[in-house]
Amino acid sequence: MTERDPQILDELENDLRAEGVRITRQRMAILSALAGSTDHPTAEELLSRAREQDPSVSLATVYRTLSILVEGGTVLRNEFEGTGARFELADKPHHDHLIDLDTGDVIEFSSRRIEKLQEEIAEELGYDIVYHRLELYGRVKKKP
Amino acid sequence: MTERDPQILDELENDLRAEGVRITRQRMAILSALAGSTDHPTAEELLSRAREQDPSVSLATVYRTLSILVEGGTVLRNEFEGTGARFELADKPHHDHLIDLDTGDVIEFSSRRIEKLQEEIAEELGYDIVYHRLELYGRVKKKP
């Protein structure tokens, strides 16, 4: 993924203020770490990235802030296999993930057709889908 | 799902012996708890079910046995949201899961078309899929 528009931080801040969320130095540092990340960092990774901007941030605050952001829909929490939770800014259309088993790299993809089929399956089973989780775990294809 | 063929336990035992896995009272109790479950029990649930047959089973042994069974492909480990890991005997064709958000019920389904699309997506991204995880979280559809 490519860099984000630098003014996204201001937008995030405004949105949060509008929701009545207090803006603190630490929260801005965490938001900024999120906005500056194009991968899917863990809480620990976010902690160290946020500390570059504000060394006073603690891990507890990272978790508490992430809870608020996830709650409000600003951030998405992923639980891939093997690691702790990984977070990403919810500023893109819905997508799923392919995890590279050798490098841990996370690749985003989306398929309208898969989404459609999921809906059809739920429908047949008499359910409404609230959300779903689709993760592919794989390796770079070998040359034949 | 319906009851399993009662002789599945013998088959499981034979297969494991053939793999060189030692059979103990505790392992049989755990296998039997698995074979007698049509839901997707957690380690704790398996512990209490296994203890009906052999009260000496401990949680550590449940986990150690499950590791061996998962390793050998006899058992599948699922990590749905909200609970600890949930296990099931790997005696059915591949399937994915729909989790009822209100009751916690787990419904199995499978879709050849979704599997195919996943393969196509991985192919386009230059990957071979090793395994995947697809979970739908939903609620029983309301009458309109």
Add this chain to the structure above:
DNA sequence: TTCTATGCAAACCGTTTGCAAAGCC
């Protein structure tokens, strides 16, 4: 000034592990 957010350290929960004793082959 009031009320919320923070850092710290302790608690938490599901899972794993070290050890001496018990049990399979």
Add this chain to the structure above:
DNA sequence: GGCTTTGCAAACGGTTTGCATAGAA
């Protein structure tokens, strides 16, 4: 008999929480 498996309890790793203090509005 030799080596594996067990129960127990302690350790683990990621996450959450209680508390007194610092800070936002």
